[in-house]
Every structure is written in C-alpha cells, then in structure tokens.
Amino acid sequence: MKLIFHIWRQPARNAPGRMVRYEHSGLNPDMSMLEALDVLNEDLALKGDDPITFEHDCREGICGSCGFVINGIAHGPLAKTTVCQLSLRHFRDGEELYLEPWRAKAFPVLRDLMVDRSAFDRIISSGGYISVPAGSAPDGNNILVDKDDADRSMDAAACIGCGACVAACPNASASLFTGAKLSHLGLLPQGQPERNSRALRMVAQMNEENFGQCTNIGECEAVCPKGIRLEVISRMNHDFLKASLSSR
Amino acid sequence: MSASAAGIAPAVRPLRFWQTTNGKKAVMAVSGIILAGFVLAHLLGNLQIFLGPDAFNSYARTLRHLPELVWPTRIVLLLMVTLHIWSSLQLAVTKSEARPIGYAKNKPAGSSYASRTMYWSGPIVAAFVIYHLMQFTFGVGGTPYHPFDAYGNVIEGFRVPIVSIFYIIAMGLLSLHLRHGLWSMFQTLGFYHPRHTPRIKRLASLIALFIFFGFISIPIAVVLRVIPQVL
Amino acid sequence: MQLLYEPEQHAPAPAAGSLTLDARIPSGPIEKAWDKTRFEMKLVNPANKRKYEIIVVGSGLAGASSAATLAELGYNVKCFCFQDSPRRAHSIAAQGGINAAKNYQNDGDSVYRLFYDTVKGGDFRAREANVYRLAQISVNIIDQCVAQGVPFAREYGGTLANRSFGGAQVSRTFYARGQTGQQLLLGAYQALERQVDAGRVTMIPRTEMLDLVVIDGRARGIITRDLVTGAIDSHVADAVVLATGGYGNVYFLSTNAKGSNCTAIWRAYKRGAAFGNPCFTQIHPTCIPVSGHYQSKLTLMSESLRNDGRIWVPLEKGDKRPPNEIPESDRDYYLERRYPSFGNLVPRDVASRNAKAVCDEGRGVGEHGLGVYLDFADAIHRLGRKTIEERYGNLFEMYERITDENPYKIPMRIYPAMHYTMGGLWVDYHLMSTIPGLFVAGEANFSDHGANRLGASALMQGLSDGYFIIPYTIGHYLASNKFDKVESTHEEFRAAQAQVADRTRQLLETKGTRTVDSFHRELGKIMWDDCGMSRNAAGLETAISKIRDLREQYWREVKVPGAPAEINQSLEKAGRVADFFELAELMCLDALHREESCGGHFREEHQTPDGEALRDDENFAYVAAWQYGPEPRLIKEPLTFEYVHPSQRSYK
Ligand SMILES: Cc1cc2nc3c(=O)[nH]c(=O)nc-3n(C[C@H](O)[C@H](O)[C@H](O)COP(=O)(O)OP(=O)(O)OC[C@H]3O[C@@H](n4cnc5c(N)ncnc54)[C@H](O)[C@@H]3O)c2cc1C
Ligand code: HEM
Ligand code: HEM
Numbered sequence A: 001m002k003l004i005f006h007i008w009r010q011p012a013r014n015a016p017g018r019m020v021r022y023e024h025s026g027l028n029p030d031m032s033m034l035e036a037l038d039v040l041n042e043d044l045a046l047k048g049d050d051p052i053t054f055e056h057d058c059r060e061g062i063c064g065s066c067g068f069v070i071n072g073i074a075h076g077p078l079a080k081t082t083v084c085q086l087s088l089r090h091f092r093d094g095e096e097l098y099l100e101p102w103r104a105k106a107f108p109v110l111r112d113l114m115v116d117r118s119a120f121d122r123i124i125s126s127g128g129y130i131s132v133p134a135g136s137a138p139d140g141n142n143i144l145v146d147k148d149d150a151d152r153s154m155d156a157a158a159c160i161g162c163g164a165c166v167a168a169c170p171n172a173s174a175s176l177f178t179g180a181k182l183s184h185l186g187l188l189p190q191g192q193p194e195r196n197s198r199a200l201r202m203v204a205q206m207n208e209e210n211f212g213q214c215t216n217i218g219e220c221e222a223v224c225p226k227g228i229r230l231e232v233i234s235r236m237n238h239d240f241l242k243a244s245l246s247s248r
Numbered sequence B: 001m002s003a004s005a006a007g008i009a010p011a012v013r014p015l016r017f018w019q020t021t022n023g024k025k026a027v028m029a030v031s032g033i034i035l036a037g038f039v040l041a042h043l044l045g046n047l048q049i050f051l052g053p054d055a056f057n058s059y060a061r062t063l064r065h066l067p068e069l070v071w072p073t074r075i076v077l078l079l080m081v082t083l084h085i086w087s088s089l090q091l092a093v094t095k096s097e098a099r100p101i102g103y104a105k106n107k108p109a110g111s112s113y114a115s116r117t118m119y120w121s122g123p124i125v126a127a128f129v130i131y132h133l134m135q136f137t138f139g140v141g142g143t144p145y146h147p148f149d150a151y152g153n154v155i156e157g158f159r160v161p162i163v164s165i166f167y168i169i170a171m172g173l174l175s176l177h178l179r180h181g182l183w184s185m186f187q188t189l190g191f192y193h194p195r196h197t198p199r200i201k202r203l204a205s206l207i208a209l210f211i212f213f214g215f216i217s218i219p220i221a222v223v224l225r226v227i228p229q230v231l
Numbered sequence C: 001m002q003l004l005y006e007p008e009q010h011a012p013a014p015a016a017g018s019l020t021l022d023a024r025i026p027s028g029p030i031e032k033a034w035d036k037t038r039f040e041m042k043l044v045n046p047a048n049k050r051k052y053e054i055i056v057v058g059s060g061l062a063g064a065s066s067a068a069t070l071a072e073l074g075y076n077v078k079c080f081c082f083q084d085s086p087r088r089a090h091s092i093a094a095q096g097g098i099n100a101a102k103n104y105q106n107d108g109d110s111v112y113r114l115f116y117d118t119v120k121g122g123d124f125r126a127r128e129a130n131v132y133r134l135a136q137i138s139v140n141i142i143d144q145c146v147a148q149g150v151p152f153a154r155e156y157g158g159t160l161a162n163r164s165f166g167g168a169q170v171s172r173t174f175y176a177r178g179q180t181g182q183q184l185l186l187g188a189y190q191a192l193e194r195q196v197d198a199g200r201v202t203m204i205p206r207t208e209m210l211d212l213v214v215i216d217g218r219a220r221g222i223i224t225r226d227l228v229t230g231a232i233d234s235h236v237a238d239a240v241v242l243a244t245g246g247y248g249n250v251y252f253l254s255t256n257a258k259g260s261n262c263t264a265i266w267r268a269y270k271r272g273a274a275f276g277n278p279c280f281t282q283i284h285p286t287c288i289p290v291s292g293h294y295q296s297k298l299t300l301m302s303e304s305l306r307n308d309g310r311i312w313v314p315l316e317k318g319d320k321r322p323p324n325e326i327p328e329s330d331r332d333y334y335l336e337r338r339y340p341s342f343g344n345l346v347p348r349d350v351a352s353r354n355a356k357a358v359c360d361e362g363r364g365v366g367e368h369g370l371g372v373y374l375d376f377a378d379a380i381h382r383l384g385r386k387t388i389e390e391r392y393g394n395l396f397e398m399y400e401r402i403t404d405e406n407p408y409k410i411p412m413r414i415y416p417a418m419h420y421t422m423g424g425l426w427v428d429y430h431l432m433s434t435i436p437g438l439f440v441a442g443e444a445n446f447s448d449h450g451a452n453r454l455g456a457s458a459l460m461q462g463l464s465d466g467y468f469i470i471p472y473t474i475g476h477y478l479a480s481n482k483f484d485k486v487e488s489t490h491e492e493f494r495a496a497q498a499q500v501a502d503r504t505r506q507l508l509e510t511k512g513t514r515t516v517d518s519f520h521r522e523l524g525k526i527m528w529d530d531c532g533m534s535r536n537a538a539g540l541e542t543a544i545s546k547i548r549d550l551r552e553q554y555w556r557e558v559k560v561p562g563a564p565a566e567i568n569q570s571l572e573k574a575g576r577v578a579d580f581f582e583l584a585e586l587m588c589l590d591a592l593h594r595e596e597s598c599g600g601h602f603r604e605e606h607q608t609p610d611g612e613a614l615r616d617d618e619n620f621a622y623v624a625a626w627q628y629g630p631e632p633r634l635i636k637e638p639l640t641f642e643y644v645h646p647s648q649r650s651y652k
C-alpha cells in the first residue's frame, strides 16, 4: 500500500523546522506505523539523507518511549493504542498523514519527532514515591489492601509516561499524568503518610515546568493509550485542596 | 504532614495557593458557582415579567427598597466577577505560554465544544453584562430608560431587534459556558464519581438549557408582542 | 587500513592467562551461607560513605534498585541509561510475574523448594549457593515492593494474590495484572527519583556507556557518549556496576526492546572481564510469528495461554486448508502426543524445540510456514467464552490488534522467539566480575539460571541483586581496598576516550552501501538458524565463518548517515551491531565447545533416543568462562551439587 507522509523535520533543539513531504508505496498493511518509518528511513539512509528521528524502544506499547501526533491526534486514530502498536491497516491506501512531535513548552523538540520529556521525571522526583528504604519493610501481608482500591490504584499506575495527554491538551496540561501518579499512591494505605505533601509538591513542580492548567476539557483522557480516567485529575485537585487547607 | 515539611513557608501559604494554577482554578470554580447562582436567581426574578407590568415592577421596586440585600449582593458579585476574570486571564496567559508552537493539523479526539471555548464564551458574556448594566441599571445603553419602570425598559430595550439578537447570542454563549462550567467545577473542586459525575453532566446541560430558553423567552416574547406592550 | 574489528585494536586484556576463577562461595551449610558472608564482610564507616563515587550503568530492575539502595546508604551514585528516562528500561515489558517463596497459599512452598525448582529448571548448570540465596531473598523483595506501593493483585480479603506460572506445582508467582515488570520497575524508579531529589543520585539519561576504564587492574570509570550532543566523556568512580540487561538482540528479532544491546558488557569483556556461558539463551515458545521481512521485533504472548490452549499442526505437510476446515483426524496435537503427562505444559525449551521440529518437517502454518496453532476452541466449548475472556481477554485483544485475526474464532498462530539470555559476564558470589571493582547485576551477569530460566525468576533475580546483594558486597570491596585519587585526565581515560572517538569516526566514514539494519538482519538469521533452538557442530562452524565474513564486510560496506556531534540513531545502532558481531562469534564458539545438550542449549548430536536433551555431567558440569585475548581462552568453574542431585528431566 501507499502512504503520503508530511513529517516535521527539525535538525536540532533550537533550529527552525518544517513539514517535509515523503511518498512511500510498497508498504504492508500489517506493518506498524514505526515499521513504516523504519522502511522510509532505510531508503533515506541509502540516499544519504538523514533518517527521521523518532523515539521508540519496546514496541509493545509499554515503555512509553514512542509517540507523535498523526493528523491532529496524539498516537493516531486508534483508541488506547500507541504508535508502535498502530498498524497501517487503519489507514486508507494513498492517505495523507501529518506526523508532528508533541507540542508543549515543557517538551522542547530535540530532533524531528523526538522531544525532551524530562519534566515528567522531575515531577516524579518532587514527590511521586513512597519513602521506604530497602530492608525496612514489614511482611507483605501485614498491609491489607481492599481489592477494589488495589484495582483502581493499578488502573492509575498503568500510565506509561508517554506524554500524549500533554500533547493533546489544548492547555498543554500535565494533569492526567500527575493525577495518575497521585492516584496510584494515594489509593493505597502505604501511600497515606505522605499523601498531603506529595500533592503539594507534585502540583508545585508541575507548575514550575510550564505546563498549562487543566480546564477539564478531556482530550487527554480520549488519547491516553492506557485509558487513564479524568477521575485522577479530580483526585489530584481534591488532595491538593485538602492539603493546602489542612497543612499547618 | 505540615506545610513547612512540604517545603512551604506557612506565612506565604495563601499566596502560594494562589500562585499554583490549581489554586487559581479553585478560585474560579467558587466564583463561578456564585455567579451562576446569581444568574439563576436573576432568571427566576426576570420571568416574573410574564406576570405583567405591575408584578414585575413591584418586584424590581422591592429589590431596590432592600439595600441591605442588594448592596451586599452587588459587592459579592463584583468581587466574584473580578476574581473569576482575573484568574481566568492569568490562566489564559499560562495556557498560551504552555504551547508556543501549535499543530499543523488539529483534531479533537473526544471533548465538548463548550469545554474548548470557555475562554471565548466567558469574555463575551462579561462584555454582555457590562452592556446589560449600562442598559438596565445605569440607563446609558442607548435604549429608552425610566428609572422606576424596569418593565418598560425591558420592553423598549428589546423592541430594538439588534439588541434582542445580541441578547440571544449572549445567552447562547452563557449557557455554553455554564454547560461545561457547572460540571467542571465539581471536577475542579475534587469531586468525581463514576456514577454521579455523568448525572451531574446531564444536570448541568439541563440547567444550561433552562437558562438559555428562560432568558431568551423574554426578548422573543417582546419581539413577537406576546406580552403586554403597555408603556 | 587496519580493520577495527580486529581484537588487537582494543586495549589488551590483563596479561593473558593470568586469570583464575575464585567464586568466593562460603563454606558450611547452604542455609547459613549468606548470613555468614554478610557477617564476615567489612563495613564502610557511615561518615565515609559519601566520599565514595559509584557508577551504575543501567536503570532497569537491577540498576535502579542498586542505585537507589546505594544512595540510601549514603554513597554518591551516578546512574546512566540510554533511554530518555530511567523508567523506560526494558524491565518495563515483563508481563507474567515474580516468584517468591512466601508460601502464602499454604501449598507447601518453601525457600528450599524454590531453590530446588530453580536448580533443576536450570538443568543443573547453576551455582547452588547463589540460587539458594536468591530463594531466601525472594521473600524480602515482595515485602519491599509492597511497601513501595507496587499494586500487586489482591484477594477480596486484602491479602496478596498468587498464581502458578511456568509449570511450577505451587502458586508462588506475584503479579500486577499483565504488567508486573512495569509496576516493579516503577517502584524502583520512584525509589531512584527520590534519591535524585535528595541529591545523592545524579541521573544521566540519554547517555550510552561505550567503554570501561581499568586502572591498576581495578575498574575505575567509564567512557560515555551523550546521545543528544554526541559528546564523549569520562566518568571516574571507585566502583562500577553494570546492569545493562540481556543480549537477545544478537538475533535481531527477539522479544527484547529495540535498544537492548551488549555493548556495555562486551566492552567490559574486552577489558578483561570473563564472559560466562554465552551460548545459554532462552527461546520462548509462545510469540506472535513473523509477518514479513520488515518485521522489527517479536511480541511475546504470555505463557499462561498454554494452560487452556491446545497446540497442533496439520498431519500432512503442505496442508493449506484454513484451520477450521481441517478435521480432527487430520490434526497432530504433537505435544499431547509426545508428552502424555505434561502435554501442552512442557517447559519452554521443550515446547520451542518441538514447534521448530514440526515446522522443519514442512507442517508449519501461516504464510511463511513458521507457526503452529494454539487452539482455544475446546477450552471455549468446555468453559464458555466468558471464562476464556476473563482469563485471556487482554492477550486476545493484543493478538487481534497485531494480526487482525480473532482468536475466539480462528486458532492463534504462535512461534518460538528469542527471549532471554542466561549467559552474561561471569561473577562470583559477591556479584563481582573478574575485574576487581566491576560488579554485574541482573540479566547482564551469567546469573543464577543455569542453562534455562524458569518463568517469573528474572525479575526476582534483578531485584535481589540490586536491593539486597550489591549494596553489601560493594561496601565490602570498598572497605577492603585503598583508593588513590584518579582524575579523568589519567592517560587510561584519555586513551579509552580516543579509541571510542576513533571507532565512531570509523563507522561514520566507512560510507558504504548497506544499512546497519540490513547487516543486523543477516547476522540475526545466521544466529537463529545455526545457534538457535537446536545446534550442531557443522552448523556452528559455518556460522562462525559466515559471521567473520559478514563482520569484515560490515566494516567495509556499512553506511551510517549523519554526523558524530548530533542526535544520530543510526550511529547508536551501528556501534551496537558492531559488538553483536563479536559476541555472536563467541556464542557460537561456546555452543560448539559444549558437547552436550542442557536446558536451552540443544546439540543435535547429544539427544536421547526419543529426542530429548542429553546432559553430560561427567564432562560439562561447569561454567564456561571465556577470557578475552587474541583467541578467547576458556576457563572452567566446576559446579558441585551437594543438595540437588542431577537427574534427567522427563516430561513424558
Ligand atoms: C517481553 C518480556 C517479558 C518478560 N517477562 C518476564 C516475567 O514475566 N518474569 C520475569 O521474571 N522475567 C521476565 N522477563 C525477563 C526480565 O524482564 C528481564 O530479564 C529483566 O527485566 C532484566 O532487567 P535488567 O535490570 O537486568 O535489565 P534491563 O531492564 O534490560 O535494563 C537495562 C538497562 O541498561 C541500560 N543500558 C543498556 N546498555 C547500556 C549502555 N551501553 N549504556 C548505558 N545504559 C545502558 C538501559 O538503558 C536500561 O536502563 C521478560 C522479558 C521480556 C523481554
Ligand atoms: C471574562 C469573563 C469570563 C471568563 C474569561 C471565564 C472563563 C472561565 C474559564 C476559563 C473557566 C474554567 C473552565 C473549567 O475549568 O472548567 C470558567 C469556569 C466557570 N465560569 Fe467563567 N468565565 C467568565 C465569566 C463567567 C461568568 C459571567 C459566569 C457566570 C455567569 C461564569 C461562570 C463560570 C462557572 C460556573 C465556571 C465553572 C467553574 C470551574 O469549573 O472552574 N464565568 N470560566
Ligand atoms: C433577557 C435577559 C435579562 C433580562 C430581561 C434582565 C433584566 C435585568 C433588569 C431589568 C435589571 C435591572 C434591575 C434593576 O436595576 O431594577 C437587571 C440587572 C442586572 N442583570 Fe439582568 N437581565 C437579563 C439577563 C442577565 C444575565 C444573563 C446576566 C448575567 C450573566 C444579568 C446580570 C445582571 C446584573 C449583574 C444586574 C445588576 C443587578 C444589580 O443591580 O445589582 N442579567 N437585569
């Protein structure tokens, strides 16, 4: 099958970039979107052109490395699917595809479709953990966890840190990501002692990083490959307000 | 866990709260609810217009003769509008800074039109309110104004087609704004429930519709001459 | 022009032949071995800990847990990974679960049983003392992870849930949906980020280790390339930990992440660290078959599918009828036929080999004839679609997303794929390599799995190495040695840095006509065909010469676009593939020398009459540790089995 790509090419961090058109026939509907780019890159390399830089690793939808915007939708048209798992089957033969990197001040483009998401790491290191040094833990079954809480915590913990939520949010807000971590830890008994400070710190860090403010638009939920729900954002707001009002 | 342990100097906490976008957002929610509350009350008051000139005017008059009720209300409203707008403007700035370069192609994947247009519907409503006050409260709206004849003012005001049309459009935007705002504020204040939130959304839409039709019924009634046109 | 691949090009290993192996296995009863060792270890005075610099390469389960724990103890830690964030390490992809001898199910599990199963599962090619320690520590790992907030599956009463996995008779596997590796890694990652916040760990992502620096016979630092700027830097330390994962990508197609590579351990090998059992690789029986030449990686389908699915191929070769039109009488449920008692649940190596056998007979299914059916029709008939959906719903979805076939209607097609490497750098009981000060953790070391790894035991090993072993043993090493200050301007660093720069320049300047991937694919094919599921002397010998030719061609004809001082993913790949060539050759050499079949290593010349693996404990009950030199030199670490007595595995 044939596809016409319009891909954002940008040689380096602060260099100017532009959309470049590539036509490729001889693609196979069973290919993943990334395999299609592999094929395109092989050609470019042989021609002596610079291949398209895009992030990827596991190619199983779990590491969160991959991700770009396809025709205006983060991770492309298929719900709950990262670009590495998105097969060409879902496109028409001869379709035009616009591939753009995540767009956000907090995610500067490093090259082509690759962006810098280290802001996410800084949000986690600002408080997205439970402080328990190795060796200091009680027996696993000393901490009983309501199955329902455990399941909902797991739902939130499924976040792969891909950044699609930020990319899709009209406000470029990182609320779904931050809310997911606060929910994962906040729903577990182990997470209670640090719950307030965690909310205050992570929200503060999120603001430091120049993400926009959530206005409950819901695009993030729609594109999230792991189906993280808006519920996590309201839980973040709840914890943040409670912590702000109750803290001494 | 104490705020200071969380690395926040207690003294500056309120400031700190306001500095976080989530803090501003909460302020917006609260101010928003109150504004919305006024709008509802105001609508109910206005609907009395269908009870005829005397009923309506006496209602308006009673209000005016209750300064101890009116002034606090006005002050609160003014404060709320200020807070709401101020915070929304600041958030609008963060928003625009957060994405310096937009997308070549843009396609919503699952959000409501209302939610994406809050920063449009809001200001226009605000503009409307200003004009509205000029017209009915200060009598400088360009339509005839008689201090003690609210009824007459309304009738004469809406006789001017362009005014009525502007009102109808404004009401449309207001109800859009509230359609999203009325459920969104729960989310903002930290309430979400898989069973209740969808209900809240439906309710918000209903209220928004009620507000829309409730308000526009008045200019329409005037234009179609279905209520007494006594002057 | 001198070709870079020639070994001489690299710094010579410490005086060849000087190397002898001391595994430092404590004497006395195995139950006390670890306690005894810990007691005998020297300790570093808490006040002095911050004076030590430790480099941890890798942020997977093993790396992240080591770095976090060492930092908790007070050491200064620098942690490196090539991804943009430590959270993306390949451990994230682990699905099934993690074993621990908790015996929460009261089904008779115990530290001893886990130890026994692991030694037996490894086909008696693992070190008893290490495996016993692993089983002991497995218990603490679960406690640690629970406390960190890992959302393990729970029973309604709130206690931890277990499942049985990989054919074990007890339920000792802890899991978090189908994302156990992800959740365990996030736990370690968060512990790591906490130390970053505390300022005790400097996390250096998007940076690749390209060489190890050895001074006065001790590991004193690494050379790295910044994958964003291309800058080549030196990092000095008092001890270096390699936790860089497995080398399954030698085969090009594997279930490993695309970035997984052998560069770090291969560089260390060339600096003098012995390489243990390179040919011990694990092939996973249930993966989604290759669909075309463009295929970039293979996707694992959880082993649990074999609990309810029936594996079969057509009786007649070349039978191209759609599966549902093939009557029972024309089907061959070969596993059930050959292994009446275990049937479809035989261990990974056995299941894989049999699948290959039937495909070699030309009875394979699917476009390329490389696949067998995994059929759920009976299970659905017996248990109802509902139950099957509950058990495997998400797996069926994933399968359909990739293949566009509905496994509820058409039988799944599966085929074995390269999955895990038991081999790795040789380490002693302290997880220290033959280079003092170089510690190796996780899949990167030759580990505790012998010739075959049981399901759900790699996560266990990675975390036990990182949280509970290395933090002690490094302390002992630091306390028992004096360290004179070394600057990154030391000539060893300068030399190594120059070599690395040279090598990158070489790759870029070759300007040939073939892409890196095309070479990697070809190498993978050679390895898969001749050093894969079943091996024989002739095949291995030809493989070695093919690999040499291809490698020569590589350095003449590879085309690597782009510049050195920029983001250049082709260059990254090129360097990794160059190392895969050299490792591939050593793997074949090792496979060739091991004249027996054991676990994942199946030599066709050595099988029982009914085609099962035939071990030779007389001559091969040892760890093959290879030392780098003009010609790789074999050093044997004999294995003794005082507790679990070697027996022939039988699944009939
Ligand atoms: C699909 C799949 C499913 C699996 N399921 C299970 C399971 O259910 N149970 C189980 O027990 N095991 C399972 N395994 C095996 C297990 O996941 C791995 O063995 C284990 O996670 C390896 O962890 P690690 O920390 O040793 O290495 P990795 O997690 O691979 O981490 C390697 C790290 O080293 C870094 N690195 C590598 N090279 C360099 C370099 N040159 N310079 C700088 N950094 C470098 C990488 O960035 C990464 O951070 C599975 C494996 C796969 C592929
Ligand atoms: C300049 C004028 C205004 C602007 C820019 C504005 C903007 C906004 C924005 C951006 C939000 C946040 C939406 C969200 O977070 O879900 C909001 C919420 C809201 N607004 Fe307005 N608005 C304005 C005026 C008004 C007026 C006049 C009313 C009432 C009559 C109103 C009622 C509300 C309500 C009820 C909410 C929901 C609270 C919340 O979700 O935070 N707004 N407004
Ligand atoms: C058809 C629609 C409306 C009609 C007929 C109407 C009518 C009036 C009248 C007659 C007054 C003057 C009362 C008096 O001074 O005696 C008034 C005041 C006011 N109206 Fe409206 N109104 C309408 C819609 C709205 C809306 C949608 C808003 C807000 C979003 C609004 C906000 C106000 C405010 C803030 C005042 C000033 C109240 C005060 O004096 O304290 N009105 N309105």
Ligand code: SF4
Pocket (backbone or CB within 6 Å): A158, A159, A160, A161, A162, A163, A164, A165, A166, A176, A177, A180, A223, A224, A225, A226, A227, A228
């Ligand atoms: S919340 Fe969803 S979209 Fe956002 S980072 Fe996590 S997985 Fe990606």
Ligand code: F3S
Pocket (backbone or CB within 6 Å): A168, A169, A170, A171, A172, A173, A174, A175, A176, A213, A214, A215, A216, A217, A218, A219, A220, A221, A230, A233
């Ligand atoms: S799209 Fe953006 S506005 Fe909030 S709900 Fe999602 S973060």
Ligand code: FES
Pocket (backbone or CB within 6 Å): A055, A056, A057, A058, A059, A060, A061, A062, A063, A064, A065, A066, A067, A082, A083, A084, A085
């Ligand atoms: S490459 Fe790992 S999620 Fe896509």
